[in-house]
Amino acid sequence: MSVDTAQRPTGPAPAPSRGKRPSRTGSGMVGSSQGGRWWLYLLLTVALVAVIAPFVWMVLGSFKGEGELRQVPPTWLPESASLDNYTQLFSKLNFGQYFTNSIVVAVVVTAGNLVFCSMLGYALAMLDFRGKKAIFIAVMGTLMIPGVVTFVPLFVLVANAGLIDTIPGLFLPFLVSPFGVFLMRQFILGLPKDLLDAGRVDGAGELRIFWRIILPLCGPALATLGILTFLGSWNNFLWPLVVAQSEDKYTLPVALALYSTGQNSTNYGLLLAGATVVIIPILVVFLIFQKRFIEGIATTGLK
Amino acid sequence: MTAQTGTTGSSAGPVTPPPVSSPGRPDDGSSRGRGDGGSLGRVGSGRRREGRAAWILAIPFCLLFLAFTAWPVIQSLFMSITDTRARDLRHPFGVNVIGLDNFTKALSDPTFRKAAANTAYFVLIGMPLTLVVALAAAVALDKGITRFRAVFRLGFYMPVITSIVAVAVVWRFLLQDPGGLINTVLGWVGITGPNWLGDPNWSMPSLILMATWRNFGTAMIIFLAGLQAVPAELHEAAAIDGANAWKRFRFVTMPLLRPTLLFVMVTTAIGYLQFFEEPFVMTKGGPLNSTISLSMYTYQQFGFGNYGLASAMSYIIFVVIAIVTALQFRLLRERT
The missing domain is CATH 1.10.3720.10 (MetI-like)
Structure with missing residues (x-):
């Protein structure tokens, strides 16, 4: 914690200059190592996957056939990818x-x-x-x-x-x-x-x-x-x-x-x-x- | 400033930058040119010319605005005190003024009350949840990590830009029972997931979950902007005084974030109070009216042709929004 606070001379707290954001070159100054905390990266990555997953599943699913989509348990990657759904969309459904x-x-x-x-x-x-x-x-x-x-x-x-x-x-x-x-x-x-x-x-x-x-x-x-x-x-x-x-x-x-x-x-x-x-x-x-x-x-x- | 003037104006010939006190800068609403003597001869006609130009610029907007915003707002208020129905469209003078009957009818309608309760449920759980998730994500991106910030920001924001209809198609699959992706994943850890959209107890939590997923990105971006305006010196000073990370967040960041928080709360609440699309495309208000919202019930009355009643309901929603907004301003403004 507070490693680089040392470079600041102790004394009265500096008057905050509100408004424009000061230079934040020391992003890690709130007590993290160079790259940040590893567990935070892990947490954020899990969250990101959860947020993005519906889209990924949607795009992958659009290449699947009917049978595969009804399969329990559901699959991730299409077993036999095809563009059938898209051709139908534009030919049959306007x-x-x-x-x-x-x-x-x-x-x-x-x-x-x-x-x-x-x-x-x-x-x-x-x-x-x-x-x-x-x-x-x-x-x-x-x-x-x-x-x-x-x-x-x-x-x-x-x-x-x-x-x-x-x-x-x-x-x-x-x-x-x-x-x-x-x-x-x-x-x-x-x-x-x-x-x-x-x-x-x-x-x-x-x-x-x-x-x-x-x-x-x-x-x-x-x-x-x-x-x-x-x-x-x-x-x-x-x-x-x-x-x-x-x-x-x-x-x-x-x-x-x-x-x-x-x-x-x-x-x-x-x-x-x-x-x-x-x-x-x-x-x-x-x-x-x-x-x-x-x-x-x-x-x-x-x- | 002058340099910029010179370059942009140079297309029309050499430019002498005008003195700063020249007439014609009505930035504070004072009439232009009065009392500063410069080029008196031009002032009168120049002012008229400016007024005419301004109106030429304003007219297209004003006409469209009057027709499609101002007039409907007024007509809606009028309709709300009449018994206008769909068939009156062709005979606009055949409607009767019935005073506040529509309002009393709406307020005593059990389905309307149910819709009001559902909307309150959605806002009271959904808004704090959205805000907490957004703030957590913003703080993590602002202070916790230094790399891949843009990637996370982009990913978290993605659901915001997507069409609710498309999202609904996907989420209906995810929430399916049995065989949906979510219940499958829960099954791996030994949890038997509920029938999300089919169970009246779980349908609203499902919609809240989906709304949070879809909306926290906007709040996160605004929080991030707010966080980055907090001066780093303050944190350093607090750290010197021995404040730990949580205390710094609570006593340094949060007070400075108050205006941002107020703004995000108000806009989120306004949006959530009108929530409509989620139940409309996901559940049609069911099962057992467990997800019908005020906006959706209003829309249903419109669909039945009860235009007067629907207008009254829409004004009730408007009043609720105004009150909730005013309350939030009071609560968060007071202690600054």
Whole structure:
């Protein structure tokens, strides 16, 4: 314990400098050896295996045949791996269409949020205009309202607009989000305001300043918002379940949910392959952007 | 600051960085340009131009927001005091205002009460469990180890990003009895696992377990960020004073982590109070309504076409969330 505390002269405790994290070169300073405690590694590894196991089992299971999946006790590695489940998924069950629908909805929703939320976020952060305060209060006030409150009227609205069972009906209600505005506004508040004046001195119009000067500096915030929005849309389940009524409008989660309770509910291999198809794309996106992702969650503090 | 201005503005020509006190920086809400004399001629028209530009930027969001968020919130409140049903969709003026009947009806409905009790069970057990697991993982990753930190962090976070529907498919297999992976593993050590989802006593614990697995990653990441903001000097000072690891955690880390803890508690509670997808895809609320939640029962009423009643229920959930949030703020703010 406390090996390297020795290098610190005894005396009055140093005044803590709160705020920025000090250099943590001595990570082992809380009394561990160089690599940390071995039993902690063991514990964490066991936990990691437990957390990851369902995914591994899912992917492995998707290559198994029906007979093997029903076997008691269950097997880990497939005895005879085949792609049958996947070929069935895309030939017999039209998963290609659901995949396309999911992508289209997620891309449109993400684009809408990036554009509209950054526009308002910029206006709220840097510009002065009538009604600014009212907009800000209204948007922030809805941040805490649970989705279940707006669900019924939203359905009525979309039904009256004739958008039930259409692709626009799937994405229109999600094109903007109060959270997106909050995120963008907070980020843009941190940018130097001199940027505006520089642009104005150069004779750039107000919209051009936003588009050419501010937006290119918003990369990190846009990336965070974009990833979170895409993820939310991809996994969104309840709304598409209610709105998409004919089979060619299903998104992936809807199709999987209906198949897992419908006539294919006993076709285990097919369901596991379907679950894999739902999870793998988002997993790839996550692995590519994971650093930004985790930083975003840590700083915005929201899922 | 100025350097940045110069480089970004240079595309339009040479730039003279403006003086810091130039007009047009309404960061504190004060009207721009007033009283600092610079370029008086431009101030009036510039301000109008700025206002117009701001509105052009704000309009798309505001229209969508009004249509799809603000209006539904208000309409939901109105619906909750009417007897609106699905068939009234085409005759919106045929509905009757019935006052608070929907609310009394909901509160005296035994299934609604059961759903409320289930939701309380889920939150009161699930939230502390999620927080403890998340905090333990965060502390272990922050202080306990120096290598493979990113790997563990990534792995623990993975369940968060996955679709609940896909997760449900997998977990139903894992929880199967007999023959599920979990009961098989328990069998190796001589334990006969219960029929997880089929037994009314075990169905809710199963869902809590699954929700914890799926959600602790988010809390862990936020805790990690909070832990890393705790100055190392404080720990060193406490160690000099003879505090052991637990005491340092309890009296140095925890007080400084309080804002983070408050934040994670509030967001987790808000999420868990609305819990819906887990029972919806795993158990349909059963067996014997042992896993039906407030949100799910509300959704069922919507499905039956009882829009007025469903709206009233949704507002009850909203009020509960608001109260729980306010309580948590009180409890954790007080002693700072």
